[in-house]
Amino acid sequence: MGTQTTVAFIGLGIMGKPMSINLVKAGFDVVGYNLSPGPIEALVAAGGRGAGSIAEAVKGADAVAVMVPDSPDVEEVLTGADGVFDNAAEGALVIDFSTILPDVSRRMAAVGAERGLRVLDAPVSGGEAGAVEGVLSIMVGGEKDVFEAARPVLDAVGSTVVLVGPAGSGQTVKAANQLIVAGNIELLAEAIVFLEAHGVDTEAGVTVLGGGLAGSTVLERKAGNMLRREFAPGFRIALHHKDMKIVTDAARAAGVVIPLGSHVAQLIASLDAQGHGGLDHSALFTTVEALSGRAGS
Template identity: 65%
Template sequence: MAMTAIGFIGLGVMGGPMAANLVKAGFEVTGYNRSPEKTQRLVAAGGRGAASAAEAVEGADVVITMLPDSPDVESVLLGSGDDGVIARLAAGTTVVDMSTIRPDVARSLAAAGAQRGVGVLDAPVSGGEQGAIDATLSVMAGGDAATFEAARPVLDAVGKTIVHVGPAGAGQTVKAANQLIVGGTLQLVAEALVFLDAHGVDRARAVEVLAGGLAGSAVLDRKAPAMLAANFRPGFRVDLHHKDLGIVTAAAREAGVAIPVGALVATLMGSLRAQGHGDHDHGALLLQVERLSGRASA
């Protein structure tokens, strides 16, 4: 069956532009967000607005959720039983949860969907706000292979690198690894910038040459310019990366895996959040390194 009608729940920094790109790709998109003004942005982009999650998914072939945390996704998809979204869907509908949540929760959602004949994919993304706007996100999908292939046209409309990484929960496990790498790299970029500044080196020129060598990375390319400009308007908030690193450390402990550097970065991210920077971009790790080095501007 050609999937054309999409119910999209969660139209925030990432979900809003993703839903708009689905409209551009020719899908019929009905969106819902707790903040009505974000729903109106989708309407302005050519989509439809809904007053509730239940209304958004009515008649949908595919349901996409893009929500902050595991409890939010569970509340929307499972509810307290018959009031959850999954219970309202017809057999054969596909749910694609693109939030970043715990792998064990992703597995439980897939099991709940299977009981009702609803396919559930955990398909978190990486690429940040700009990737969502440009439809160049990396999508790491876990779940049934046939369900993934059926949903592929939808995923292609929001991302550039689309990979089925394994069974239910695998997508969230890969995303946890992604957040581990991104967090660690950001911390080292912050340390390098403070180190360069302490030695009086032109940091912009240093970043230019570093980006062309082995130290180059997407994190350096996308985050260093804003960090150099002390622009911490959130593309990805400290609060969310703190949550994600909590997922990483819990999953590592469950598997008996040592992540000493990751655990330290999780502590530093938590400290940054405790200092009141939760709403800043995670590049604000720079502020903490400056403070620890006695080089804070204020």
């Protein structure tokens, strides 16, 4: 990255904390900020530095990474009082790893450009495990020269890093990703309930399914949660609920019909409405069990 060695990382949650630590391991000087202090302490213990505010974190940084939950959070972090845009050095890279509305990403890129900043939307897929292992899939929207300048940062946290189009395109591809993941989780849950109802050795059944055409990363990483009935996040239902609203809204705007996706979106919304938003999205399994009259079986 040449002289761009300092990365400010805003948002050290389930995904942001391991991503920031992987940047430290890759040799970057990482300055982290988070609303709660625990993740900052973990970053410092890994060799990074902590900051008491966004403004403090981004001053002098060559690149700013953002990983926060939703569109309003990104807008506040970037354009709020003492936010990134008011404090980052001219020419700095701003890489938003959050999953938000595509039109918000396009607007933030335009506002950033007016401030002399180079902005990318770069949502990720791979969950906590992918963040810890540094093998995230990163779908990037923005200008090619900015993408190339940001490659060292992106490559430090991901293994599949692709420029998919202009600003907002990364978010559009991420919406498609979340649509596919939700459908896979729902069908995996239905398959496991089906196998259990027929008295199959379910772990053996899942193993052989994983070796065939039904195999997937979702099956590999989420089947164990379902078999053990353990749903600690992971990726929270509340966040996937937010993502499915992005998908359904964007599909409606484009005149695209997503009947299966809309159905799964309603199942996820139901879990969230029942107060289960803090569970991993593999907890869709509990809805299939309940609808099948097998809850607690």
